[in-house]
Amino acid sequence: MYIDDTITAIATAPGEAGIGIVRISGEKALDIADRIFQSNKGKKLSQMPVRRMTYGYIVNPDTGEKIDEVLIYYTKGPYTYTKEDVVEVNCHGGIIPVKKILELILRSGARAAEPGEFTKRAFLNGRIDLAQAEAVMDLISAKTDKGFDVALDQLDGALSKKVGGIRQKLLDMLAHIEVSIDFSEEDVDEVTLEYLVHKSIEVEKDIDNLLKTADAGKILREGLNTVIVGKPNVGKSSLLNALLRESRAIVTEIPGTTRDVIEEHLNIRGIPLKIIDTAGIRETEDIVEKIGVEKSKEFFNKADLIIFMLDISTELTKEDLQIMELLQKKKALILVNKIDLPQRVDLKEIKELIEDKKIIKISLVEEKGLEAVEEAIEELVYRGEIKAKDRLLVTNVRHKNSLERALKSIREGVEAINRKMPLDFVEVDVKNTWEALGEISGDTVAEDIIDHIFKNFCIGK
Structure with missing residues (x-):
């Protein structure tokens, strides 16, 4: 496909950095570069070998003012990312140098590239197909x-x-x-x-x-939206801290300490999780805690995975039974915490109340059971039909x-x-x-x- 205009854009992230890159693609790329670049020996880019980095200066052709000291190279299509002629200017990083060079290139005959237009040209010119083009952004993100x-x-x-x-x-x-x-x-x-x-x-x-x-692939791309739920003081914040390997959430023996949701991102066996520690779901007269409970219910409904925590040292409560009822149609793990304390919950009763959900016994105080939790999350994502090492997802x-x-x-x-x-x-x-x-x-x-x-x-x- 023939595209007759030349585009340009800053190819590096904004902000202070050692290097900034401004890219030009199109049939006028070399002509534009010749207008604004001089080597330290006074030569134009067209006089230099193709694909060789050349040292020199970006110069305003109208005033002769030096804009920046740069390294620049030219590659002739179709042997480029876009299959068009491409020039890349490597200048000093920072907002001012790249902005000045970009403005000079625009005044010299290029137009500002639209989002993704370099990759779009690679697709339209037959270098890559659409699935490969989309994979570019997946790599970046x-x-x-x-x-x-x-x-x-x-x-x-x-x-x-x-x-x-x-x-x-x-x-x-x-x-x-x-x-x-x-x-x-x-x-x-x-x-x-x-x-x-x-x-x-x-x-x-x-x-x-x-x-x-597809389900496992979507999770790898976007992350597994995971919510930790349970009644107050069951160990939700301790679990979040244990999975993060740091003290992110406040942990006390006072019920209702977590009054708002705490959101963190972590990586469990190659699976990205957006994990949310919620306020305990219970009836409360505390106005602030009540808002937190409502937020917990909202996140619960939107979650891809629910981690429901129970305290094995206390009998099942009304709040526990309410959450169990809500879990029936959700993908969930049941973590029975505090196994280091005397048991007051019958696990058979839990199995009868929640069918087809994996139950894992843990002790966050003694750091027992966390590996089993990570294994269970991996199994839920890949579901036994896909191996974790599979790369075609x-x-x-x-x-x-x-x-x-x-x-x-x-x-x-x-x-x-x-x-x-x-x-x-x-x-x-x-x-x-x-x-x-x-x-x-x-x-x-x-x-x-x-x-x-x-x-x-x-x-x-």
Whole structure:
């Protein structure tokens, strides 16, 4: 795709730093650089070897004033990130140097790049597909090593290759269908139907396997929204401190010490958690504590994971039973704390009240059970269907939606084949599946969706 204008932006984060980078991309990149750059020997950038860093100065061509001492290089397309001619100016970091150089470049014929426009050009010029472009931002925003590894694999094309393989199977199916429709008088229908049944089930399984990774992938990308709940003085703040390995929350023996929510981010076995220590959920006349309890209930309803804490040394209360009732439809772990004290709670009773929830006995005073808590969180995220070491995960909600539509279409196709409906009907379902999967790579995605995706990028990327 031919793009005739030249764009520029600051490629480094704002603020004081050792180095600032201003990037130029487009057919006028070298001409603009020649206008504003002089080497220490008075040469222009076009007189220097390509891809070699050159020392010199950015100079205002109208006044001859030196703007900054820089290192600069030029790379000719298509061997660049955008597949266009690219110039990068490495100047002193800080707000003033990069701003002055950017303003000079804009006055020399470039326009300010829109958010994500460098990556958008890489996509439009065929260097990367849309899934790889989205992986760029996932790399930048990765919260854990695991999330970074998954994003790096997607940038390398792992998801695109997998989806591309499924789309090729669908193209083969469409070819068989076309032959059968065009030569319906020939005796090929039975062979084609048997082939289509086999391939449709194979495609359905491939798509379903990718979808099974979506929940874990979303968590790696956005974090697991986790809320610690329980009655006052059960050990919620102590658990938060133990997981953080620091004293972040105030811990006392006085019930109701935590009157507001405390939010922290942490990494448990490569899984990013946004963990919230809530005020105890109980009836109270204290106005401030009452506000905290209401906030606790609000976070409870929005949570991806609930960690419900019980005190094994005290009998179950009305508050405990109320929370247990709310937990029935939530993903939750039950932590029974203070096992170092005499037991006054029957664990069998808890199991009967809360079905299908993992119960873990811990002692925060003696630091027992924390490893089991971390293991349980890992198991809940990966659900036994995905191994923690797997790096091909669907991390993007847009990709998940496309896969869900593709799965729906191929299942309708399987149903049409089994009902021996005309091949024209099957063709529609197979083509819909192919197009839905094409949205992931950008082959069949609408232009407005492309624009929306890149608007969420950083300026300069």
